[in-house]
């Protein structure tokens with residue numbers, strides 16, 4: 005049995021559009037041959053890295069790309085011949101669409117077989133708890149969390165900074181996720197990036213005390229993992245591995261994983277993070293359909 009990389013931004017030649025292509029080149033500095041791989045090429049890359057399946061971020065980019073179609077649906081359609089190898093992470097840009105549209109896209113994506121949903125506060129300029137009355141009462145966001153809780157879909161919430169030119173990093177503070185954990189106690193929350201670099205202690209503490217908050221280690225340089233999270237083993241049951249490939253600075257999915265596997269943390273902990281826990285909380289397409 006191989007490993008699981010629960011957080012990637014793998015793009016496919018078959019599903020990409022101009023907006024995403026330009027974004028990936030400009031904002032990630034990703035080499036074009038890595039962005040335009042066919043699904044077969046991606047599967048061979050995963051085989052070579054001993055990765056069983058990957059989480060592919062396919063949350064909406066209608067505004068960014070100008071595309072009318074739903075990106076998550078397009079990605080699911082692209083990977084459908086390999087349902088064991090991909091978990092597709094969808095979502096709805098809650099501050100751009102109506103409550104009716106929110107329901108419509110959630111249903112569509114769920115029927116198609118998404119594995120999780122994603123919220124990107126710094127890119128959307130939306131607080132993770134913006135559904136709260138005292139935070140503006142954004143109904144669409146409440147619908148997303150409620151839908152996810154009702155349908156057993158985990159929700160990734162980006163925490164920490166983003167270097168994207170238009171990002172507003174004040175929205176990256178993990179403390180804002182605490183409300184979500186309290187208001188939706190049956191929802192599985194995955195705090196992407198564990199608030200790195202400057203909010204790691206906040207994220208660590210919330211993962212420790214809230215049973216429904218997990219953390220993904222994506223985009224933390226694997227060799228520096230203990231520098232970022234010195235008490236990592238205390239939350240070893242609540243962490244999942246992710247690379248963020250081919251996002252900023254991560255241009256080799258296999259090397260990133262190998263670097264992680266060589267860090268001086270107990271083997272048992274590494275097994276939990278790279279296989280056991282992700283298998284429990286993130287199902288590939290074959291298990292959601």
Ligand SMILES: [Zn+2]
Nearest residue numbers: 011013248251
């Ligand atoms: Zn990411």
